[in-house]
Amino acid sequence: MGKDGGEGTGVTPAAEFPALGPAEVDALRQVGERWRDARRDRPDRTDDLPVDPTLGRYRRRPAPSRFGRLAPIEMFRPGEPDELVATEPANRPASRPGRAVGRLRRAVLGPPLTSAAVLYERMRKLVALPVLSSDLLSSVAYGPEAMLTVLLLAGDAALGLSLPLAALLVLLMVAVGLSYRQTIPAYPHGAGSYLVAGDNLGAGAGLTAAAGLMIDYVLTVAVSVAAGVRAVTSALPGLTGLTVPLGVLVIVALLAGNLRGVRTAGNLFVLPTYAFVVALLAVLAAGFLQAAGRGFAALPPPQVPAAEGLGLLLVLRAFSSGAVSMTGIEAVSNAVPAFRPPEWRNARTTLSWMVAMLVLLFAGVVALIHLDGVVPAPGETLLSQLARMSFPTGPWYALVQAATALILLLAANTAFNDFPRLLFFMARAGHAPRRFLHMGDRLAFSNGLVALSVAAAFVLVVFRGRTESLIPLYAVGVFLAFTLSQAGMVVHWHRRRGPRRRRRLALNAVGATLSGLVLVTAAIAKFTEGAWAVVVAVPLLVLLCHRVRRHYRRLDRALSLGPPSAPSAPPVAGALAPEGEEVPQQVRHLVVVPVARLNRASLRALAYAASLGQPTLAVHLAPEEAPASRFREEWEAWGDHLRLETIVSPYRAVIGPLAHYLEALHASRPDLVLTVIVPEVVLRRRWHRPLHSRTEHRLRAALRTLPGVVVTSVPVHLPE
Numbered sequence: 001m002g003k004d005g006g007e008g009t010g011v012t013p014a015a016e017f018p019a020l021g022p023a024e025v026d027a028l029r030q031v032g033e034r035w036r037d038a039r040r041d042r043p044d045r046t047d048d049l050p051v052d053p054t055l056g057r058y059r060r061r062p063a064p065s066r067f068g069r070l071a072p073i074e075m076f077r078p079g080e081p082d083e084l085v086a087t088e089p090a091n092r093p094a095s096r097p098g099r100a101v102g103r104l105r106r107a108v109l110g111p112p113l114t115s116a117a118v119l120y121e122r123m124r125k126l127v128a129l130p131v132l133s134s135d136l137l138s139s140v141a142y143g144p145e146a147m148l149t150v151l152l153l154a155g156d157a158a159l160g161l162s163l164p165l166a167a168l169l170v171l172l173m174v175a176v177g178l179s180y181r182q183t184i185p186a187y188p189h190g191a192g193s194y195l196v197a198g199d200n201l202g203a204g205a206g207l208t209a210a211a212g213l214m215i216d217y218v219l220t221v222a223v224s225v226a227a228g229v230r231a232v233t234s235a236l237p238g239l240t241g242l243t244v245p246l247g248v249l250v251i252v253a254l255l256a257g258n259l260r261g262v263r264t265a266g267n268l269f270v271l272p273t274y275a276f277v278v279a280l281l282a283v284l285a286a287g288f289l290q291a292a293g294r295g296f297a298a299l300p301p302p303q304v305p306a307a308e309g310l311g312l313l314l315v316l317r318a319f320s321s322g323a324v325s326m327t328g329i330e331a332v333s334n335a336v337p338a339f340r341p342p343e344w345r346n347a348r349t350t351l352s353w354m355v356a357m358l359v360l361l362f363a364g365v366v367a368l369i370h371l372d373g374v375v376p377a378p379g380e381t382l383l384s385q386l387a388r389m390s391f392p393t394g395p396w397y398a399l400v401q402a403a404t405a406l407i408l409l410l411a412a413n414t415a416f417n418d419f420p421r422l423l424f425f426m427a428r429a430g431h432a433p434r435r436f437l438h439m440g441d442r443l444a445f446s447n448g449l450v451a452l453s454v455a456a457a458f459v460l461v462v463f464r465g466r467t468e469s470l471i472p473l474y475a476v477g478v479f480l481a482f483t484l485s486q487a488g489m490v491v492h493w494h495r496r497r498g499p500r501r502r503r504r505l506a507l508n509a510v511g512a513t514l515s516g517l518v519l520v521t522a523a524i525a526k527f528t529e530g531a532w533a534v535v536v537a538v539p540l541l542v543l544l545c546h547r548v549r550r551h552y553r554r555l556d557r558a559l560s561l562g563p564p565s566a567p568s569a570p571p572v573a574g575a576l577a578p579e580g581e582e583v584p585q586q587v588r589h590l591v592v593v594p595v596a597r598l599n600r601a602s603l604r605a606l607a608y609a610a611s612l613g614q615p616t617l618a619v620h621l622a623p624e625e626a627p628a629s630r631f632r633e634e635w636e637a638w639g640d641h642l643r644l645e646t647i648v649s650p651y652r653a654v655i656g657p658l659a660h661y662l663e664a665l666h667a668s669r670p671d672l673v674l675t676v677i678v679p680e681v682v683l684r685r686r687w688h689r690p691l692h693s694r695t696e697h698r699l700r701a702a703l704r705t706l707p708g709v710v711v712t713s714v715p716v717h718l719p720e
Contacts (some may be wrong), residue, residue, distance in 0.1 A: 095533065103678075112441035115445050122343075128338070136414070137273065137327065138411035144366050145307075148376055148382070150314060162366055169323060170363055176329055176349065176511050179511030180487065181351055187333075187336070188336060193334075193484055194335075197487070205488065209484040214477075216415075217419040222456045222470055225460060228407075228410075229246050244464055247460045257269070267409050273410070275403045283400055287372060290389070325362050326478070327475075330481065331417065333347070374389070419448055424436055424445055432548060434552070476519065549693070590616075593679075594676070596620070601681055619646075622646065676711045676712070678699060681696075
């Protein structure tokens with residue numbers, strides 16, 4: 001996969017319906033030849049239909065039935081030859097509750113979009129920059145504070161280490177940013193860690209990177225929302241007791257916004273990101289002007305006694321805590337298909353601006369903290385303290401806090417963009433449920449968005465919205481993905497031959513080495529603080545993905561097309577495995593109709609069964625001999641037109657004896673396909689359901705597990 005080769009497939013609704021491979025197409029032709037032979041052997045068969053499937057022969061639209069279930073002609077329009085296109089009204093539910101829910105969905109999410117609109121749902125650079133950088137830039141609000149909080153454990157004297165540690169972090173940001181910058185054109189259809197590591201290091205490495213990213217995205221939402229709520233409660237302490245409910249409410253609002261589609265969600269979140277950047281630049285400008293007035297002399301921080309000694313382990317913990325400021329730097333590489341063409345070039349430009357803004361804001365905040373001598377305090381964030389010192393009067397402090405709260409709350413939107421897309425790529429390879437391939441009404445990956453929201457809300461509730469408890473979990477997953485992605489790119493350049501290959505390989509090698517060092521440091525230094533949970537969760541997620549892939553491999557082997565499994569002669573008993581029929585000659589029917597009593601529903605089911613022209617057997621279950629004899633008399637009064645088998649069930653069970661009887665019938669002739677036709681009364685009102693035993697539903701559920709058994713219903717609708 002790459003610019004010169006690439007995967008060749010983008011993020012489109014068609015991914016849910018992959019094309020057949022060449023071998024399957026050849027097998028399909030062979031099976032089709034057998035079908036042609038079968039139809040030649042049956043001259044009584046005809047291709048004429050009693051209706052016009054193109055709906056072109058109707059001079060007026062058909063009148064709907066009393067249940068309103070017939071679709072009017074206007075719900076379809078002509079498309080390509082031999083093709084109809086469903087219009088938007090055809091998607092609307094038929095029931096009143098369904099229509100009410102549909103109207104609510106349209107009001108909240110907007111009208112559905114056609115599949116052709118997927119290209120117009122992509123983002124331009126000015127929109128992609130705030131949408132994809134919100135997580136990265138918002139981490140400036142809590143990354144430096146996390147680093148200083150650890151250093152402060154060794155007393156205020158250790159705060160002097162913040163500048164050299166910040167310099168190392170800036171070097172790491174630039175190295176990783178440049179590494180991802182050259183990864184994007186090499187993988188223009190999606191340069192995420194899962195694809196890069198899987199392509200170059202194997203499926204196991206790809207899944208490990210994906211597991212780290214999934215954990216990172218869930219924690220991104222939880223940490224960002226928790227930090228945003230904390231910024232609100234710093235300005236409004238009376239809301240502190242509502243931290244968790246406010247956080248869950250914000251996650252629900254983010255979910256609703258992203259379900260409206262990529263472009264609409266991007267337009268919603270553009271202004272808060274730009275407002276935060278402007279507000280923070282204003283704080284830095286005012287703060288440095290004040291520092292210039294005193295000759296850039298650093299104010300002494302308040303004295304804080306040491307809680308533990310200053311050692312290498314504490315410094316490493318501080319460095320890994322500050323490294324959370326880099327979370328989100330991979331967002332652009334994961335979202336390359338979300339850009340307007342040329343995708344990779346626009347994505348690379350956006351990444352360059354993101355890294356430049358991150359370095360400027362991070363370095364500026366750490367430097368201003370050092371100059372102003374502020375330290376982390378329990379009731380107020382460092383950014384809030386800097387804003388108070390830069391703007392002691394006027395409305396500017398409130399504006400800065402409002403912008404900070406908004407960016408922190410909306411920073412989770414980066415994860416809402418990338419998490420569903422990651423699941424899409426994993427599902428396409430069979431490592432995640434295929435439901436994550438589906439695009440919703442607004443061309444958003446609705447299932448992935450809901451999964452992320454549920455997981456993030458769960459984490460937020462479990463940790464009660466405490467940012468300091470969530471951050472130790474943060475760095476391990478994201479730097480695991482960084483390391484594997486950059487290591488994969490080293491292998492990628494090693495395999496390629498071309499200009500500047502050595503320079504590119506060296507740059508990715510530096511990024512992989514530095515990311516790996518941070519990964520090991522974070523895993524060791526924060527292991528007892530909660531990083532152990534990530535270390536345990538990653539292999540469990542990888543194992544789960546392997547199990548999902550194993551299931552889909554079994555499914556594909558069972559459903560893939562192969563040459564016809566038997567000659568055209570009629571099959572003998574046991575010649576075919578159950579459910580192995582592919583051509584009409586191989587199908588031998590036995591129709592079975594369970595009959596509880598003779599009434600309109602059962603007689604309609606019997607008439608339908610007899611109309612199929614196949615051997616038909618009626619089965620009746622009775623609790624004792626007397627009702628069984630009475631039913632046989634009624635059957636004879638009807639005319640005994642079909643073979644009847646009566647089963648006495650002295651324990652009054654119905655489903656079990658009937659299911660075992662059908663299983664025994666099929667075992668005696670495995671080549672037979674048992675078609676069980678169940679009469680079913682369709683109830684109009686939901687409150688009527690408890691008034692009926694609904695045996696037909698339980699019977700269908702019991703028979704569904706039997707191979708070689710087809711269950712169909714003949715409905716009888718109750719009038720109003």
